[in-house]
Every structure is written in structure tokens, then in C-alpha cells.
Amino acid sequence: MAQLVITGNRLQDGAVVWRGPAGDWSQDIRRAAILAGEEALAESLGAARLDEASGRIIGVYEVEIETQDVRVRVVPARLRERIRAGGPTVSFA
Amino acid sequence: MYAYDALDDRLVRERAAQFRGQVARRISGALSEDEFKPLRLRNGLYLQLHAYMLRVAIPYGLLNADQLRALARIARRYDRGYGHFTTRQNIQFNWIRLEDAPDILEDLAAAGMHAIQTSGNCIRNTTTDQFAGVAADEIEDPRPWAEIIRQWSTLHPEFSFLPRKFKVAISGSPNDRAAIAVHDIGLSMARAPDGGTGFRVWVGGGLGRTPMLAEAIRDFLPGEDLLSYLEAILRVYNAEGRRDNLYKSRIKILVSALGIDRFRELVEAEWALIRDSALRLNEAEISRIRAQFAPPAYEVAEARQFAARRMEDTAFARWSTANLFSHKQPGYAAVTVSLKPAGGIPGDITANQMVALADLADEYSCGEIRVTHRQNLVLAHVRQDRLYDLWRALDSLDLATPNLMRVTDIVACPGLDFCGLATARSIPVAQRLSERLAEIDERHDLGELTINISGCINSCAHHHVGHIGILGLEKAGAESYQVTLGGSSAEDASLGKIIGRGFSADEIVAAIETIILTWLEQRRDGERFLDSLRRTGPAPFREALYGQD
Numbered sequence: 001m002a003q004l005v006i007t008g009n010r011l012q013d014g015a016v017v018w019r020g021p022a023g024d025w026s027q028d029i030r031r032a033a034i035l036a037g038e039e040a041l042a043e044s045l046g047a048a049r050l051d052e053a054s055g056r057i058i059g060v061y062e063v064e065i066e067t068q069d070v071r072v073r074v075v076p077a078r079l080r081e082r083i084r085a086g087g088p089t090v091s092f093a
Numbered sequence: 094m095y096a097y098d099a100l101d102d103r104l105v106r107e108r109a110a111q112f113r114g115q116v117a118r119r120i121s122g123a124l125s126e127d128e129f130k131p132l133r134l135r136n137g138l139y140l141q142l143h144a145y146m147l148r149v150a151i152p153y154g155l156l157n158a159d160q161l162r163a164l165a166r167i168a169r170r171y172d173r174g175y176g177h178f179t180t181r182q183n184i185q186f187n188w189i190r191l192e193d194a195p196d197i198l199e200d201l202a203a204a205g206m207h208a209i210q211t212s213g214n215c216i217r218n219t220t221t222d223q224f225a226g227v228a229a230d231e232i233e234d235p236r237p238w239a240e241i242i243r244q245w246s247t248l249h250p251e252f253s254f255l256p257r258k259f260k261v262a263i264s265g266s267p268n269d270r271a272a273i274a275v276h277d278i279g280l281s282m283a284r285a286p287d288g289g290t291g292f293r294v295w296v297g298g299g300l301g302r303t304p305m306l307a308e309a310i311r312d313f314l315p316g317e318d319l320l321s322y323l324e325a326i327l328r329v330y331n332a333e334g335r336r337d338n339l340y341k342s343r344i345k346i347l348v349s350a351l352g353i354d355r356f357r358e359l360v361e362a363e364w365a366l367i368r369d370s371a372l373r374l375n376e377a378e379i380s381r382i383r384a385q386f387a388p389p390a391y392e393v394a395e396a397r398q399f400a401a402r403r404m405e406d407t408a409f410a411r412w413s414t415a416n417l418f419s420h421k422q423p424g425y426a427a428v429t430v431s432l433k434p435a436g437g438i439p440g441d442i443t444a445n446q447m448v449a450l451a452d453l454a455d456e457y458s459c460g461e462i463r464v465t466h467r468q469n470l471v472l473a474h475v476r477q478d479r480l481y482d483l484w485r486a487l488d489s490l491d492l493a494t495p496n497l498m499r500v501t502d503i504v505a506c507p508g509l510d511f512c513g514l515a516t517a518r519s520i521p522v523a524q525r526l527s528e529r530l531a532e533i534d535e536r537h538d539l540g541e542l543t544i545n546i547s548g549c550i551n552s553c554a555h556h557h558v559g560h561i562g563i564l565g566l567e568k569a570g571a572e573s574y575q576v577t578l579g580g581s582s583a584e585d586a587s588l589g590k591i592i593g594r595g596f597s598a599d600e601i602v603a604a605i606e607t608i609i610l611t612w613l614e615q616r617r618d619g620e621r622f623l624d625s626l627r628r629t630g631p632a633p634f635r636e637a638l639y640g641q642d
């Protein structure tokens with residue numbers, strides 16, 4: 001079954017953040033709580049939406065991750081989310 | 094060049110102060126994101142993949158040296174030391190913090206700049222020919238008219254909630270360097286039989302999901318009637334344009350649904366009601382604005398030294414062949430400063446380069462810089478006998494790539510590396526292509542050949558009108574690049590046609606190389622890629638790319 005993490009952007013600076021097990025938000029996807037099962041997702045998303053409502057975080061949603069090696073590295077399935085997690089793939093200026 | 098008057102100044106300062114209050118209320122939680130988002134978008138502040146992005150307006154792409162320095166300060170203080178010029182002749186900063194945005198708007202206001210109407214369903218920045226006022230082929234300098242449109246459209250109360258965004262472009266010359274055929278309204282300066290000037294008016298062009306070329310709605314519009322006629326078009330669009338379906342909301346859909354004749358009838362009927370209103374421009378007002386775009390005091394310059402330098406230095410000769418545009422003032426040239434070094438990010442410029450370029454503009458080009466809709470910059474008034482010194486200075490800043498309108502002068506949007514709407518990356522494709530194609534161009538002298546790469550169907554990089562267009566899509570979770578051939582945004586405007594199935598990120602560079610090598614086999618003396626393609630049709634390219642499959 002799919003494994004998921006929850007993400008959003010931080011209000012103050014727009015930075016990509018991932019929701020941790022204690023309801024904390026980190027810029028490091030390795031600190032994200034990995035959710036399996038609809039119940040865990042619903043509970044965690046519900047809590048994340050409260051942070052959204054309070055204005056700290058914008059645009060909360062869940063992201064599917066690749067299931068191998070989750071203990072070693074957390075890699076989103078979609079390229080868009082991999083780029084959000086790792087930053088632009090090009091070096092600039 | 095045009096200087097903001099007290100009214101403009103007050104407006105942008107008040108807007109900055111107003112936004113400071115809005116941001117404070119958002120951060121305190123008094124405003125929800127749903128309430129705040131339209132307010133921040135009205136000030137050019139988007140949320141992208143990694144941060145906020147601020148889009149700053151550069152009216153018709155014209156900057157003075159101090160404004161470029163102000164942009165450099167913003168890049169250093171609030172961003173990561175660089176900015177990105179767009180196909181709308183604006184600049185974007187990719188790494189902005191919400192809490193800094195009010196200070197940035199204040200800094201912009203102090204430099205006579207702002208971010209108003211760089212987003213939202215309103216009239217956006219009017220774009221024009223980067224060689225306006227210096228091109229020998231122009232009927233009239235279009236910038237005073239672009240400025241008149243700016244003043245009329247800024248915070249126009251009736252057109253702040255159009256069905257969708259609205260873009261106008263003006264060309265002063267029959268040789269279209271402003272891509273008017275792909276704008277909601279395109280204006281081409283024209284001469285009346287009595288010698289007065291005005292416009293040929295086009296309507297309903299646009300790219301995106303449903304690309305269309307504009308249709309002629311009026312063969313001649315006297316200059317004094319410009320605003321009333323634009324207002325009539327906008328009114329018809331505002332009333333009749335679709336608001337129920339985002340994909341059908343641009344004026345092009347309305348024009349094609351009604352047919353140009355019916356649309357014209359509606360516009361003419363509306364125009365009859367308002368033509369003799371306060372919108373009629375009087376000669377004194379037009380002259381007042383024209384005077385602000387008066388040519389600088391040119392000196393007597395001679396060309397002998399320039400010719401001699403070209404003989405002596407082949408690198409300079411190559412650059413001056415590629416990047417100079419002939420100036421109507423004898424002894425002068427307009428210089429394109431390429432922001433497309435091989436392997437670079439199209440349109441990106443560092444703060445250090447901005448400051449250095451501002452100094453060069455002061456020294457060599459009357460303190461003026463222009464942004465082109467192909468993401469380059471122009472120093473429009475350079476004495477030919479000083480070109481060699483300028484070139485050396487630009488070269489030392491990595492701003493002298495000799496590639497204007499050539500295969501490595503690639504137009505690319507930010508794509509999936511930055512943009513929240515993207516379906517694939519565009520910058521890395523541009524980088525790999527420019528590295529590979531620089532070498533082929535060097536060997537074969539490919540001449541004029543444009544490549545445009547968009548990271549999604551919104552087509553910000555105008556891929557439909559690149560001679561070769563590349564559109565990045567997501568297919569089965571992977572990037573897939575669709576190639577179109579035969580587009581042009583010039584006076585012979587055409588939309589590119591899809592050549593066949595798409596290519597993966599690994600295949601796309603080789604596919605473009607195959608297209609170019611196939612063309613070289615077909616090319617007749619001096620032909621541009623586009624000319625050969627129009628002669629042969631797509632069959633040889635299809636065969637080379639896909640064989641019999």
C-alpha cells in the first residue's frame with residue numbers, strides 16, 4: 001500500500017515543509033512522519049489542516065513516497081515533489 | 094525616457110504602504126490565505142515551489158541605470174543574488190520571504206517601480222519592440238503609446254476583474270519584433286493616407302492550451318482614438334467573455350466563437366458610444382508624452398574605427414555581426430546583451446552583472462537599458478567607435494555571447510525547477526541544448542533559428558512560435574517533451590505543428606540535434622531553418638526522428 005507524507009509551505013517565507021511525527025514541521029523530508037493506511041492519513045491531515053487554518057502553513061496535502069528504503073531515505077514518487085524536497089535541479093547564479 | 098510624475102509616485106508609495114498592512118494582518122492571522130491570496134497576487138507575489146516569487150513590472154521593458162541598480166540591491170538583500178527576466182519584459186525574484194515583500198515594494202517605489210498588475214485578471218504590462226525609437230524601419234516610436242496605455246490601464250476600475258488576464262503588444266515597425274500576432278490585442282503602427290499616424294489593430298491572439306493567431310479587426314485607427322477603441326474592445330470582452338470555464342476565458346475564444354465580423358460589430362457599436370468622450374487623446378497630451386521619449390543628444394560619431402577593429406579581432410567581428418542592430422542615427426548601433434551563455438539559465442542575471450551593466454549603460458548608452466521579450470537586454474544608443482571597448486567589458490562579465498536569434502538564444506520559462514504549475518523542467522533542457530548546439534552552430538553557421546521551451550501548456554516561453562518549440566509534459570509520472578516545428582512570432586507569424594510523439598528527458602537533446610542535422614541536408618544556400626521547413630514540409634524531419642514507426 002502507498003506510503004505518504006504530508007507537506008505544505010511555510011507562511012513566512014514560502015519554504016517547503018514536511019510534517020513530523022510530533023506535529024512539527026521540518027524543511028528536511030527525512031524528518032517527515034511516514035503514514036500508511038487511511039486512518040493514519042486522515043488523522044494526520046486533519047491535524048495539519050488545523051495548522052493551515054491557524055495560518056502557519058499554506059496549501060497542505062499528502063505526497064506519495066517510494067516504498068523502498070524508507071528507513072534510509074525518503075523519496076517522493078513524483079518528480080515535482082522530489083524537486084520540492086531537494087530544491088531546484090539546476091545551480092543558479 | 095519617461096519619468097514618473099507626482100501622481101505615479103504617490104500611487105506606488107500608497108500601494109506599498111497598503112500592502113504592508115495586508116501582510117501584517119496575514120501574519121497575525123487576521124486574514125486567511127483565501128482572503129490574502131488575491132491581495133498578494135495584485136502585488137505580483139506568487140507562491141511557487143520553494144518560496145514566494147515576486148514579479149516586478151518593467152513597463153514596455155524600459156529601465157534606467159538607477160532602476161537596474163535598485164533591482165540588484167533587491168536581488169542581494171532579499172533574494173539569492175540574482176533575478177530572472179521574463180518574456181513579458183519583466184523581472185522575477187525566485188526566493189522572496191513574505192515578511193520582506195513590503196520592504197521590497199517600498200524600495201521599488203523609491204526607484205519609481207512597482208509590481209502592480211503583474212498578475213491577476215487585469216491588463217498586464219504592455220510590451221513593445223526593444224529597438225523602439227532607434228529602428229530605422231519604424232513608422233513611429235511606439236513607446237509613448239505604450240506609456241499612454243500604461244496610464245489608462247493602471248488600476249482601471251472597470252477592468253480589474255476581467256474574465257482572464259489581458260496582454261497588449263505594440264510594434265512601431267512593419268517588421269514585427271513585438272510578437273503582436275500572439276497577443277490579446279496587437280497594435281501595429283500605420284500611416285493614414287493624410288500622413289497622420291495610427292494603428293492597425295489585431296485581436297484574439299494567444300498561446301496556451303488553444304493557440305491562435307490574432308485577426309485584424311481594424312485596418313486603421315487614428316492615434317487620438319486609441320484609448321476609446323481599446324476600451325470598447327475590453328468592454329465587449331468584459332461583458333461577453335466566458336467566466337464559467339477557465340480554459341475558455343481568454344478573448345481569443347470569444348473572438349473565435351463569435352467570428353471576427355460579429356465581434357467587430359459589437360466593438361464598433363460600443364465604440365460609437367464612447368469615441369467622443371474624455372478618452373479622446375488631444376494633441377497636447379500626446380506631445381507631452383512623446384517629448385519624454387525624445388531621442389538623447391547624439392554626438393557625431395564615425396565608423397572607421399569600428400570597421401578597423403572588426404578586421405583585427407575576429408571574436409569582436411563575430412559578436413558585432415550577431416548582436417548589433419542598425420541604428421537610425423549614423424555612427425551608432427543598438428547592442429543586444431545576451432543573457433544566454435552556453436549552459437546558462439536563459440534570462441538569469443546576477444546582481445553583480447546588473448550593477449556592472451548599469452555602469453556600462455551610464456558610460457556607453459545614455460543610462461538606459463531595455464529588456465527584450467526573448468529574455469535579453471539591450472543598450473540602445475552606443476557609438477560605433479566605442480563598441481570595441483563596450484564589447485570587452487561585456488565579455489569580461491560573460492555578457493557577450495554572440496548569439497542573438499541564433500540556436501543558442503533559447504527562450505525558456507522557469508519550468509518545474511521553480512514554477513508551481515509546471516509539468517516538466519525547461520531550464521536543464523535549455524542548458525544541455527545550448528551546450529550541444531553551440532558547437533553545431535560554430536561548425537555550420539545555422540543563422541536565425543529560434544528554440545522556445547515551456548514547462549507546461551501555459552506556454553510562458555511561447556513555444557508555439559519558436560521555429561522549434563518544446564513543451565514539457567508529465568506522462569506516466571515522467572517528463573515528456575513534445576516538439577513543434579515551424580512557429581514564428583514575426584510579421585510572417587505562424588503556429589508550430591507537433592511533429593510526432595514526445596521524447597523523454599534523455600532523448601530530447603538528441604532529437605533536436607537530429608532535426609537540425611536533417612535540415613542541414615535539406616538546406617539551400619543561406620536558407621533559414623524556417624524557410625527550408627516551409628519549403629519541404631515536416632516529412633523529412635518526421636522520417637529522421639521516427640523512421641517508419
Ligand code: SF4
Pocket residue numbers: 506507508509512513514515516547548549550551552553554
Ligand atoms: S509555461 Fe508553465 S511552467 Fe513555464 S512558467 Fe509558465 S506556468 Fe510555469
